[in-house]
Amino acid sequence: MTEPPQAPTAAQQAWRELTDQIRLHRAAYYLRDAPVIADGEYDALIRQLEALEARYPVLVTPDSPTQTVGAPPVTDFTPVRHREPLLSLDNAFNLGDLTAWAGRIEREVGSQMLGCEAKIDGLAVNLTYVDGHLVRGATRGDGRVGEDVTPNIHTIPTIPLRLATPSPPKVLEVRGEVYIAVADFERLNREMAAAERPLFANPRNAAAGSLRQKNPETTAQRPLSLLIHGIGALEWDDAVPHPEWSTQTESYASLREWGLPVPEDRILAADIEQVWDAIVERGKHRHDGAFEIDGMVIKVDDFAVQRTLGATSRAPRWAIAFKYPPEEVTTKLIDIRVQVGRTGRVTPFAVMDPVRVAGSTVRFATLHNRGEVERKGVLIGDTVIVRKAGDVIPEVVAPVVDLRQGDEREFTMPTHCPSCGAALAPAKQGDADLRCPNAEFCRAQIVERIVHLGSRGCLDIEALGYETAVALADPDAGRPEGAESEAAAPVLTNEADIFWLSAEALRDVEVWRADRDGRMERRLYFWSKPAKAKPSRPTQNTLLLIDQLAAARSRPLWRVLVALSIRHVGPTAARALGAAFGSLEAIRKATQAQLATVDGVGPVIAASIVDWFEVPWHRAICERWEAAGVAASQGDAPAVKRTLAGLTVVVTGTLSGFSRDGAKEAIIERGGKAASSVSKRTDYVVVGSGAGSKADKARELGRPILDEAGFEKLLAGGPDALN
Ligand SMILES: [Zn+2]
Structure with missing residues (x-):
């Protein structure tokens, strides 16, 4: 067999640009009903792409516009790295915090003009314009890598697809918040209520949920807005005359001209007293505006000064977010x-x-x-x-x-x-x-146990929320007094059979719901109501639930242990037990003394485990779960060597290869203890970028300090690997 011919880099690049452009125009046409180019130009782009793919067939992917003609794009939320990271902001909660921040700036660079902008409680996004065309929209993610939500961003009417300037930057990243205005939010919830769909708790949740819809057509129906509050990467073609922005104020003026929504009621303050006046004044009206605000952001206006002040690994030094009190x-x-x-x-x-x-x-x-x-x-x-x-x-x-x-x-x-x-x-x-x-028959307790086993720290079954657990185990909850219908038998009498559910078994499950007049009535929960010429079928969420339950069967043993709701057995003890015994069977057979010798378990937890397994209906749950293929063994995850057994490690600052939780998990997995403060008993302190007082404390106490590379060595080979 011969290797398929590789496309040259230039061809790959041309393909990406063409597909980006075509997707953009397609979204404009299908989702916004607002084509930005003539049909002829669009057809020409398609023909160029077809020619390119004919020459380099290796470029043809299933989602290429040539393969999906006419269909609106469906996003799969692929990860996308921002050109410049989106840092978060440090917070101020009172005048003292603000004065301290302003004092540091004044000592370093003298007194500065400070821009004060409303802080929207929305969802941060990063938009990338190349040669004036919107080519990518991404969520903030962890600040460095977000999710690609371009098709959804395309549906927001206030976001220009093309910047209104004849000489745009070669590359422009703008940052902003996607939000739903208060009036739009209330209207949206009225529509949700009329469609008998669950209501959104607040505008922020509604905006976040809407932006991450798998189908952009749904996003298009949501009243999303955008407010820009900053610039990331910026590249100009030096041959083209372009504005030289020396302040945030000037950049906002240009962005506004180009059609981007920037803060309109921004205040420029000469000192912190004026800033405070603006905060107090705005605070009096924080619920009167078109959108909910949760604070004010204060920024040094001068770009050169911003660059001088720079940033910590987490937040710029030239800006601070004031949060209004609860x-x-x-x-x-x-x-x-x-x-x-x-x-x-x-x-x-x-x-x-x-x-x-x-x-x-x-x-x-x-x-x-x-x-x-x-x-x-x-x-x-x-x-x-x-x-x-x-x-x-x-x-x-x-x-x-x-x-x-x-x-x-x-x-x-x-x-x-x-x-x-x-x-x-x-x-x-x-x-x-x-x-x-x-505990065995109380439906309220059974519902809570089912919710617990589906939670993120447990088996992580997203579709198994509280209402779903009620529908499964306590469908008569909410029965009004004097209701005549017969009490319904729950599908689950406890958690034993949860991995045996099928969509078919859920067909007739009904729950109590208020109708539009507030009268309680019984309504199907897992299947749709049969309508004229349309048979009843499982809802999307029901299919998702069945899929996710199947996937949950192969979760690691420690998660299964937590899911059993054994008193005192949380993630830490469960991990230790899982690593020591390897199977549910072995834990059940272990004596109290054997269990208690496991590091991190001890006599109380050991007794609780033995007591738990002595109860026949508890054992029945384990048997049914195991018969369904749950916790067959430690799972196929490669066994991690217990290189840190008995060691206490503190991680401080930001590491590039580990999230905060990831670093903790890596330590615990290897038998170590992840502590949050440095003491004489700390064995190692791992210092990432932006580390503060904990690093100082480690030096003071003479504890060994490791950088990220040292940390990796320690994880892999234990203390011996450091010599
Ligand atoms: Zn009870």
Whole structure:
């Protein structure tokens, strides 16, 4: 057999440029209904591409425009490296932080003009224009590598496909936030409600979800907008006259002329007092504008000064993001109910009149336990203060006692499980928490265990969310009082049969849902409703669930152990057990003493494991899982040598070859301990770029310091490899 002829680099380059251009025009035509070139020009591009591919057949890929004529492009989110990294910004939370930042700048480069821009809570993107044409749109990703979402970016009407200038830069990267304006968000959610689809929690989630749609036609229907806030790579053709931008202000003026949306209500401040005035003034109106803002970004305006100040590995020194403090709002506490957790723990939570706080609507907030309710002194019927910082869970702060009417009532902890009716009791004398002891049959606990096993740190089954777990194991949840229909039997009576589910078995599952008038009715969950001439069929999410369950069977043993919900067995103990025993079978047969000798396990966890396996229905779960091919063995991952057994390693700063979690995982996998602070007991401190006080501490204590190359040697061969 002969090798297929390689295409010369120039031909590859020409092919890429042609396909990029054709895809762009196709998107403009199909998705935006706004062709930017005449049909004849488009046909000429296609003919050029066909000629090129005829000459070098090796270039023909299944997704080449010549192979997919007429079809809109479908993105597969391939990773794409940004030409210049998208750094994040350091945060300031008060005037003190800002003054300190401005002071450092003034000492280094003298007083500077500072631009103040609204900070949108959106999704950061990087757009690449080549010779004035938009050729690529990518998400921020980790700042260096993002996901290619070009076809989706093409559908956003405010993003120009071609810059409105006769002499554009050869290459221009612009950075911005994709967002959904408040009014558009409300309209979108009304449409979702009318289509009986789940609502978006806040504009940011809606924007992120919309931008990452596999089908750009869906993105095209979402009201996305863009605001540019910076420039990455920039290359000019020196033969062409072009503007010399000396400040951010000047660059924004050009970008605006070229049709790019830049901040319109930016303020230039001469000092930090003026900056603070702008922040305070804007803060009063942060919910009045077209979009939700969560802070202000302050930037040194002068580009030359920006370059002098430079950046740490993580953030530029010439900019800082001020974050507005968490907001507090008041609302009515309608009721205090209890929920039953994965281990049977019963916790009260607040049911409130829906209220908007920090960009999303809040209805529920946890109250942790009986003691917390008493400590906060909240009564059912109270007006309460609710707080939420960013994405953090909403919290009831306190009641507004002055607004009491006299008909508020105290919360009493129920004596019986609201899900299964079992009598609640503390797990042992003196525990603050009450528990439902009915772990085997309590549907609330079963639902929580199923949600847990599908979670990211466990078997990572994305399609298995809370609502899906309810539909599988507790489909009668939400039954209104006096409903006449028969109680439905759940498809799963516990987690034993979860890997045996088929789409067919889910055909008739119904759950309770409110109709448009708020009346509860039963509705199919996993299959679509049969319509005229259209038979019922499994929904997209159902097919995804079945696929993902199949894939989850080959997850490593430690994840399976965590998925079993054995008390005290978290990822760390599970990894150690997995490495030491190699199979579920071996762990089940091990004695308490054998288990306790494993590094990182100890007597408490060992006892908990032995107790767990003594319960017959627990063993039945393992048997059904194993019969389905789950945790057959440690899996096919190559065994990692325990080169770091007994060693404590601290990683600080940024490494180029490891993410923060990746470095941690590499240490733990090899039997080491990944600590977060440096002490005399630390064996090695790995110092990446931008490391701060931990590196200083390591020097102070005389602990051995490694760079990334040293770290790699240590991982591969242990301490001996360093000599
Ligand atoms: Zn119960």
